[in-house]
Amino acid sequence: xxxxxxxxxxxxxxxxxxxxxxxxxxxxxxxxxxxxxxxxxxxxxxxxxxxxxxxxxxxxxxxxxxxxxxxxxxxxxxxxxxxxxxxxxxxxxxxxxxxxxxxxxxxxxxxxxxxxxxxxxxxxxxxxxxxxxxxxxxxxxxxxxxxxxxxxxxxxxxxxxxxxxxxxxxxxxxxxxxxxxxxxxxxxxxxxxxxxxxxxxxxxxxxxxxxxxxxxxxxxxxxxxxxxxxxxxxxxxxxxxxxxxxxxxxxxxxxxxxxxxxxxxxxxxxxxxxxxxxxxxxxxxxxxxxxxxxxxxxxxxxxxxxxxxxxxxxxxxxxxxxxxxxxxxxxxxxxxxxxxxxxxxxxxxxxxxxxxxxxxx
Numbered sequence: 001x002x003x004x005x006x007x008x009x010x011x012x013x014x015x016x017x018x019x020x021x022x023x024x025x026x027x028x029x030x031x032x033x034x035x036x037x038x039x040x041x042x043x044x045x046x047x048x049x050x051x052x053x054x055x056x057x058x059x060x061x062x063x064x065x066x067x068x069x070x071x072x073x074x075x076x077x078x079x080x081x082x083x084x085x086x087x088x089x090x091x092x093x094x095x096x097x098x099x100x101x102x103x104x105x106x107x108x109x110x111x112x113x114x115x116x117x118x119x120x121x122x123x124x125x126x127x128x129x130x131x132x133x134x135x136x137x138x139x140x141x142x143x144x145x146x147x148x149x150x151x152x153x154x155x156x157x158x159x160x161x162x163x164x165x166x167x168x169x170x171x172x173x174x175x176x177x178x179x180x181x182x183x184x185x186x187x188x189x190x191x192x193x194x195x196x197x198x199x200x201x202x203x204x205x206x207x208x209x210x211x212x213x214x215x216x217x218x219x220x221x222x223x224x225x226x227x228x229x230x231x232x233x234x235x236x237x238x239x240x241x242x243x244x245x246x247x248x249x250x251x252x253x254x255x256x257x258x259x260x261x262x263x264x265x266x267x268x269x270x271x272x273x274x275x276x277x278x279x280x281x282x283x284x285x286x287x288x289x290x291x292x293x294x295x296x297x298x299x300x301x302x303x304x305x306x307x308x309x310x311x312x313x314x315x316x317x318x319x320x321x322x323x324x325x326x327x328x329x330x331x332x333x334x335x336x337x338x339x340x341x342x343x344x345x346x347x348x349x350x351x352x353x354x355x356x357x358x359x360x361x
Contacts, residue, residue: 090314091263092361095307097324098270098277101343102251103284104244105131117345119243127243130236131283139279142213142224144206147178151203152273154301154309156211156292162197163204168212171205178202211292214278218287233283248284250349255289257356265314267294269306269329274299304332311336321361323352 099105107113108128114121139145153159178199217224225233241248258264268290270277274297281290296306311320322333323341333340341352341361355361 088315088317089263090265090318092261092319092321093265093267093310093314094258094361095267095269095310095320095322095329095338096255097326097329097343098268098272098280100325101323102248102255102286103280104240104247105280108243113244117245124243127236127240131240134233134236134283135276135279138225138283139276143210143275143279144173145275145279147173147206148203148210148275149273152275152297152299153207154274154297154306156207156214156274156278156295159200159204159207161204162200163208164201166201166205168205168209173206173209176202176205178206210275210278214282214287214292218282218292221282221285221287224282237285245346247346247349250346250353252285252289254349254353254356255286257353259289265294266290267296267310269296269298269303269310271298271303271328273297303328304335307332307336307338 096102100107104113105128107116108124109132111121111125113119114124136145213224222230222233255266258266266289268277268281268286272280274295277295277297278292281287281295296309298306307320307322314320320336320338321341322329322338323343324330325343330340330342332338341348343349343352352361
């Protein structure tokens with residue numbers, strides 16, 4: 001890990017934390033499912049045909065793609081993030097990757113995690129598939145992914161300018177004629193090419209409702225998904241935490257430390273499409289760490305473009321720290337002279353929280 005110097009951060013390096021780097025294998029003999037109590041999370045009652053994991057280009061590419069998104073995910077040109085227009089009081093922005101940084105997901109499906117850390121491969125794949133189904137069940141049944149998959153956006157407010165503010169409390173999304181007989185894909189061919197003002201307004205309605213659902217249930221996904229699937233999801237969360245040696249719990253510690261600071265903020269930039277990304281955030285209990293306005297999907301534009309948006313939003317006076325496991329975020333961070341904290345194993349997360357506790361970051 002390279003050392004970085006910024007006006008606020010000084011020099012730091014993960015090598016400052018040797019106790020956390022004795023081994024890349026973190027097999028605790030004391031971990032059992034009985035001592036884990038994840039947040040109340042559930043899965044939706046509707047069942048759907050399993051689809052591939054939300055795409056994360058360049059990461060765990062062995063997962064076969066059954067619903068292609070390359071080259072056809074188009075949306076209206078973005079507008080400035082309206083909430084907030086500029087967080088000028090923020091001094092430090094932590095830009096997080098999602099998969100294999102905060103959560104373990106794709107590496108379960110490909111076997112990478114089990115082979116690297118000496119875990120049961122069949123158990124890992126089974127949990128990965130279970131998680132995949134829950135992610136898409138929630139995205140489809142509650143977050144309009146069937147309608148929005150072909151009209152993916154970078155940010156939840158990117159089509160807000162097409163919303164006329166109509167009361168949606170009694171609005172019937174199922175019968176508003178949003179999807180044309182030819183399919184929504186033909187209506188999202190590129191910037192400025194869409195299905196007309198009426199159709200764009202209906203698209204904006206859906207993103208507004210997604211935002212309302214996220215804000216309502218970000219700390220109570222169990223209330224959104226209901227019993228009996230809630231209990232099923234709790235069981236999955238427990239088993240995932242046991243298998244990954246409390247990886248998510250350790251990541252949540254760092255996220256909470258950052259959120260406890262009035263001058264710092266967590267931002268998520270992920271290569272997953274926006275709606276499945278929101279589904280992941282909710283199901284993994286990350287809603288309290290990431291306001292929906294702080295979540296960006298790099299599926300269409302790449303991470304450099306998203307980093308630029310984040311920089312424009314919070315201003316040049318803020319210090320930006322990038323946390324991730326992939327080459328893309330590391331390359332962009334280096335290009336933009338942003339400190340980068342690599343997460344390749346659980347001890348990296350322990351070292352991160354230790355650095356935060358000591359105010360090194």
